[in-house]
Amino acid sequence: MALTFRLDPEIDPALRDGVLALWADVSNAGGAVGFVPPVTVEDIRPEWLKRLAQLSEGDTRLLVGHDEDGTVAATAFLAFNSHRLMKHWVWLYVVMVHPEHQGKGYGRDLMAAAADAARGLDGIEAIRLTCRGGTGVDRFYESCGYKEVGRVPGAIRVAPGDDRDDITMLLPLG
Numbered sequence: 001m002a003l004t005f006r007l008d009p010e011i012d013p014a015l016r017d018g019v020l021a022l023w024a025d026v027s028n029a030g031g032a033v034g035f036v037p038p039v040t041v042e043d044i045r046p047e048w049l050k051r052l053a054q055l056s057e058g059d060t061r062l063l064v065g066h067d068e069d070g071t072v073a074a075t076a077f078l079a080f081n082s083h084r085l086m087k088h089w090v091w092l093y094v095v096m097v098h099p100e101h102q103g104k105g106y107g108r109d110l111m112a113a114a115a116d117a118a119r120g121l122d123g124i125e126a127i128r129l130t131c132r133g134g135t136g137v138d139r140f141y142e143s144c145g146y147k148e149v150g151r152v153p154g155a156i157r158v159a160p161g162d163d164r165d166d167i168t169m170l171l172p173l174g
Contacts, residue, residue, distance in 0.1 A: 065109070
């Protein structure tokens with residue numbers, strides 16, 4: 001069964017708890033979403049609060065995918081640029097699909113829903129994202145139409161002696 005996606009859902013306690021649980025589960029499964037396992041919901045909460053502030057200021061939009069039970073199963077944040085010369089594209093951050101749903105095509109569905117959401121934003125012509133090298137996720141994004149447009153070797157330090165490339169990818173929406 002497919003996920004149901006919603007842009008800018010109401011942030012109620014169920015959504016808050018669902019996003020926090022998803023973020024912890026994805027992180028603990030090795031997902032490159034800003035944390036290194038092991039993490040708890042409490043470790044992630046400060047980052048979630050920052051995202052909530054960005055949502056309330058209108059700088060960021062939240063896309064959520066719910067499974068057939070109504071559980072938060074996927075998310076992505078679309079962030080606008082503040083620089084006046086870069087307002088024609090958005091950033092895509094914290095792209096997550098719950099580990100129990102991986103392999104079902106939900107990641108591809110999430111990426112398509114994010115592109116559709118971006119196309120619905122006035123004046124947006126492209127999406128940029130960054131990903132952690134060494135995870136293989138860049139190949140997934142390429143399969144969704146993104147192209148690698150930049151790479152900073154060793155920019156992400158996962159652990160002492162484990163530096164990863166920071167890869168920038170672009171999806172033109174035209």
